[in-house]
Amino acid sequence: MLSEELVDLSRLQFAITAMYHFLFVPLTIGMTWILVIMESAYVMTGKTIYKDMTRFWGKLFGINFALGVTTGITMEFQFGTNWAYYSHYVGDIFGAPLAIEGLMAFFLESTFIGLFFFGWDRLSRKQHLLVTILMAVGTNLSALWILIANGWMQNPVGAEFSYVTMRMEMVDFWAVLFNPDAQAKFVHTVSAGYVTGAMFVLSISAFYLLRGRDVEFAKKSFRIAAAFGFASICSVIVLGDESGYTVGEAQQTKLAAMEAMWETEPAPAGFNLIAIPNEAEMKNDFAIEIPWVMGIIGTRSLDQQIPGIKEIREKNRERILSGQIAVGALEKLRKNPADAETKALFEQHVGDLGFGLLLKKYVVDVGTATPEMIEKAVADTIPRVAPLFWTFRLMVGFGFLMLALFGAALWSSVKGNFANKPWLLRASLWMLPVPWLSCELGWFVAEYGRQPWTIYGVLPTHMSVSTLSVGSLYGSLAGFVGFYTLLLVVEMYLMVRFAKQGPGSLGTGRYDNEYAHA
Template structure:
């Protein structure tokens, strides 16, 4: 018998490994395109400093890439170990994009990473640039297929339940591929990765400028990061708005909990800027609102309502009651699958099968569910509002702070005086952890907000878990946390080491902290003062 404690600890284990893994992924997604930009300038101008920039930032990218791959492998194995019934129930659908990611994107990405680091002296400038571009494409294609799989978990289109196989089966791969939720999630997520890399390069470059070291190198890096970062943060905000619209259509529960909207408001609904949330009484004790904003964001209209939590619960109650009938009919079909009458009756209610399965948490025979059990299942369909509400606002608040930083950096880059703006440089350094915090909050909102489902509206989380002993899961959790923490310490140590060394780590003899060699300078006095 699977206990609630086993479900919780299994969820915690996957959450920990996912959040650890996603410390490394965003920087990888963004750094590759910054490397493409830098190397493109080198190829077109022949200026040695741009090659050095590509190689130095590429070194930091390589450290991060290695740690990202290591932590990512564990996650895919968990589907077959800790979430075996999930893998059985939806494996034909969920496994397809993951397999394509491994066979196509990951192999392309890994091959090009090797050529990037070991091909400098073996390939021409143009050939090496093509390698860098393909490395960037492979990295982002990898994210695409993973996010298509995750997007299907959020909005399970292009598939249906088969009573003959007792599993979900794919109806249309094209529908899954073009799932609006998956496409919005992909662009939003990779754009967040671009922002992460931009803040990373901006912050380290600002640190060098504050210390008056490697100024020409730092100025050019700062310029690239400010321009790329501004474009990226605008994309994040625009696609975040689009994601809000898709959530409003596909996951009304998530939308309502993000906004702490307990009751349906007249259209267009107000946006709760901040609120005093009272979970016990299911209301807000106070709130500061922006009129009409939520209705426009969530529905793209002035006359469509966004349902509140209480109204959603009542809809879910009806679906649970229909789900009881669906579960009962399915059990009869397992005994007499040739009965066409049962098949017809089941087809009428099978869309609510997942809601009926929510009652399996409280009784094996859902047809015997009491009103109290049904009420518990209804309450389960709503995740806790407080963490959803504040996590979302933390993410958005950090996003707008980064927008302000990039706007200021770009403004002073255009004016050519950013290197003298001490306040701007210090601000950039202080903001270094901001994108990682925002991204982790965003993933929490996306994944916790889907509960109590692994596949939204289809498969409850408590039915997806493998029947391990709690001790086994605790043991593996402790092992993962210990191992991942060691990897994180290694990552931070190596990053700090090479950030301190700066471009001197390339060993060219051209940068601060190195013994000068008999080499051609990479810049003239004019280049030092130019803003490119």
């Protein structure tokens, strides 16, 4: 059996490398469209200031992009290095969107980002704008494909298990592609990226305005960010709600855990605004409930019930018992594929195979699992409630806070008086970290909420890892954390330096702070 330490370290390494990567990705996604907007203004009006805006914000975008690429290299290979059994077991489905992401999106994004930076003097205005648009399209397509892959982990449609090849195999590519989980996730995630880009431009522009520097440049940037940010945060919230709905269908467990819903309530269920979940006794020690809201979000109806944690556990117990039979039959079939009786038994229970594999955490021969082991496996099927409950609420709270900020920023932009509102400028500046926090929290809710599975209902996390030594994991984990932290420090240093210097860093002679260029 695989040691729990190995599994925990593999998870920790993936979580850390993914969360580092996700510090850079949302800003890249959002900035590409902001650059498209600014450059379109340049091409339409011919005003140099819009070109300077594209180039200056593009410079900051480039500093961020470099680390996005760096940390992204790891992600493409980490499934193989650290999740070998996962890669074998679901590579037939999961590998395809990853490869198509490379072919369709990464090449487009990365080829045109080179021309974006180096092509200003060699391309006509319209050609350069086209380059910027293609860069943005490539960036956003990469988000689409990776979320199709991730959506399949949450809701594994269009695939079947084959006992000959010992893996999941694709049977319907279109089902994988149009997985409703993936589609809702895609729009929610890229919109969150747009919000991050907008907040970045809004905050730094507010900083210049507070200092009274490069006022015209900052005002134009602020207006674009306010409008783009407001539209994006609305999309995040609406599509977050749509994710809530699809989560409700494919992954009731995640929903129940992040809402701390222990009991199945009569429809429509209430929404726990705040609660103190008590995992040991499976109840909330304290809760403020808003009636009806949960049922409407989760089912889009007034009469469908949402199952609570206790009910889900009982269903899972049945599935684990059935899966126990499936695993036993599978192991017999592997030794003697001609055994028709075993094959029939296996096919009857194959749908619960993944649940049977949950027992592998406790015993090699799952047929001999004791009632205590089964009880433990049942308990494992529910992720820990308190971390999900609170991270989810924090994310949503941040979302509405940003809605308020972008609403105020847009309103003042329309009235044209934002530059005289120091409180708004200060709020914009101080809220700079909020979208990053929200993005990381959202990632946590999605991935932690899927536990104990890597592929929901199909493959448990503890079976997915590579059979590496614990020492190797400590070594690589230390290497990644050390390397990434060093690079992050360098990146932040450059980012702060150039953001502080402002458009003067372009060396055009048109802006304040030209002297500061090194």
